Amino acid sequence: MEETDEQTEVQDPRLRRRLVLIPCPLQGHMTPMLQLATLLYSKGFSITIAHTHIIFPNQSNYPHFSFQSIISGGKPPSDVKTFIFYINNNCADPLKECLLSLLSKSDKQDYEPVVCIISDAMMYFAKDVADSLKLPRMVLRTSSAISYDAFTYVLQLNQQGCFPIQESRLEERFPDIPPLKFKDLPTMKTSDGSSLYEFLLKMLLTTKASSGLIWNTFQDLEKLALTSITNDVHIPLFAIGPLHKTVTTISSTTSLLPQDSTCISWLDKQSPNSVIYVSYGSIVGMDQTEFVEIAWGLANCGHPFLWVIRPNSVANCSQWEKLLPDGFHEIVRGKCCIVQWAPQQDVLAHHAVGGFWTHSGWNSTLESICEGVPMLCRPCFGDQAVNARFVSEEWRVGLNLENGLEREEIVRFIRKLMEGKEREEMMVRVKDLKEKAKNCINQGGSSLESLQSLINYILSFNK
Numbered sequence: 001m002e003e004t005d006e007q008t009e010v011q012d013p014r015l016r017r018r019l020v021l022i023p024c025p026l027q028g029h030m031t032p033m034l035q036l037a038t039l040l041y042s043k044g045f046s047i048t049i050a051h052t053h054i055i056f057p058n059q060s061n062y063p064h065f066s067f068q069s070i071i072s073g074g075k076p077p078s079d080v081k082t083f084i085f086y087i088n089n090n091c092a093d094p095l096k097e098c099l100l101s102l103l104s105k106s107d108k109q110d111y112e113p114v115v116c117i118i119s120d121a122m123m124y125f126a127k128d129v130a131d132s133l134k135l136p137r138m139v140l141r142t143s144s145a146i147s148y149d150a151f152t153y154v155l156q157l158n159q160q161g162c163f164p165i166q167e168s169r170l171e172e173r174f175p176d177i178p179p180l181k182f183k184d185l186p187t188m189k190t191s192d193g194s195s196l197y198e199f200l201l202k203m204l205l206t207t208k209a210s211s212g213l214i215w216n217t218f219q220d221l222e223k224l225a226l227t228s229i230t231n232d233v234h235i236p237l238f239a240i241g242p243l244h245k246t247v248t249t250i251s252s253t254t255s256l257l258p259q260d261s262t263c264i265s266w267l268d269k270q271s272p273n274s275v276i277y278v279s280y281g282s283i284v285g286m287d288q289t290e291f292v293e294i295a296w297g298l299a300n301c302g303h304p305f306l307w308v309i310r311p312n313s314v315a316n317c318s319q320w321e322k323l324l325p326d327g328f329h330e331i332v333r334g335k336c337c338i339v340q341w342a343p344q345q346d347v348l349a350h351h352a353v354g355g356f357w358t359h360s361g362w363n364s365t366l367e368s369i370c371e372g373v374p375m376l377c378r379p380c381f382g383d384q385a386v387n388a389r390f391v392s393e394e395w396r397v398g399l400n401l402e403n404g405l406e407r408e409e410i411v412r413f414i415r416k417l418m419e420g421k422e423r424e425e426m427m428v429r430v431k432d433l434k435e436k437a438k439n440c441i442n443q444g445g446s447s448l449e450s451l452q453s454l455i456n457y458i459l460s461f462n463k
């Protein structure tokens with residue numbers, strides 16, 4: 001897509017429209033929201049980001065946006081699901097104050113009128129605030145359409161008294177969304193005892209009650225799920241992804257952690273398609289036994305590897321180096337590069353990278369598809385098992401390491417991913433998807449057309 005983040009300048013603020021975007025403070029959610037903000041800014045909208053002080057972007061990367069804090073102070077819970085409840089329970093009043101102040105500024109005729117708010121689907125507190133101010137509210141879903149579809153079935157199953165699913169049924173295929181298995185549905189509990197069910201219910205009901213749904217996905221990838229959701233929600237859907245490719249001018253600035261680019265010079269010295277890149281996104285960690293098995297699996301697989309190990313991602317261990325057994329460093333010398341946080345999109349685009357061992361977060365999945373890199377999936381929670389099932393059995397551009405982490409099994413899977421006939425077949429399919437992803441953001445492509453419809457839709461709110 002030939003876009004820049006240069007805005008078509010509209011000088012008179014009264015002719016411009018302001019959008020207030022409310023990201024969820026997690027990397028995998030913040031990134032697509034900031035990409036959407038940049039895209040809408042490039043189309044002439046003014047942007048306010050209503051954010052928490054817990055995790056927030058580097059504002060100097062976005063001099064053209066205004067930032068309003070909607071929560072500060074206090075120590076948030078460390079468990080992700082409890083954290084999401086905490087945000088939803090504490091941000092409504094500050095958001096209302098923020099919106100009231102913006103609305104009163106525009107009443108004085110010297111400021112762009114706020115026409116709509118766009119909130120992350122997990123920030124469901126935004127519904128009541130928007131309703132009370134009679135402001136249209138749209139929702140950005142940062143994960144796959146298939147996972148949304150799967151979540152709606154979790155609610156149905158719960159209503160039918162089918163949760164928790166019997167152990168004996170976990171391997172069964174899901175009748176309504178093949179190739180899903182029952183075990184792919186999210187079933188976790190939060191540490192404060194609130195059930196996942198309560199969370200999903202709130203998220204899905206407030207999403208359905210919004211004025212429209214924006215997706216970081218594209219039609220050629222998720223047509224069936226998008227159609228099924230359209231039939232269910234009766235509100236307009238806009239599939240405008242892959243957002244990181246639609247917004248071409250800010251490739252790395254959405255990162256909340258400093259990226260270590262030394263891994264790119266290391267990749268420059270490796271042979272084409274030889275390296276396996278290993279990263280489990282911004283939240284997923286591992287226990288100490290898993291860490292050691294992963295380390296040995298990588299050491300023994302015969303391929304050079306680039307491994308992202310975030311600080312504190314190994315449970316109860318601040319110094320993961322001490323877990324590595326004697327002899328490990330000698331075996332991997334020259335064959336391995338370990339960083340705390342990588343410039344992932346550049347890594348995946350590098351000619352030396354031949355495979356991606358991922359936790360199947362949606363951004364990572366899309367980024368891998370867009371660079372034509374086949375995946376080894378190790379899903380952990382939420383939408384990840386659903387994404388992994390589709391990667392391995394529907395799109396068939398990866399393998400699913402679903403039966404535990406054990407070093408011999410890891411070696412076997414990595415070799416299957418990186419060598420042989422099955423790899424060749426996956427490469428053909430992933431290159432095909434890469435091409436489709438490219439086409440959908442070109443002139444006449446489905447995502448570009450959807451983006452134009454989204455802009456027209458937002459402008460219609462003001463009439």
Ligand SMILES: O=c1ccn([C@@H]2O[C@H](COP(=O)(O)OP(=O)(O)O[C@H]3O[C@H](CO)[C@@H](O)[C@H](O)[C@H]3O)[C@@H](O)[C@H]2O)c(=O)[nH]1
Binds near residue numbers: 027283384
């Ligand atoms: O070293 C790294 C590792 C990751 N990333 C980036 O971090 C993002 C990670 O996003 P994602 O792959 O979606 O994983 P999570 O951070 O785990 O994202 C959360 O949010 C996603 C979107 O809703 C969900 O799909 C996931 O399950 C959920 O854990 C991607 O853009 C990566 O490019 C880097 O830049 N450097």
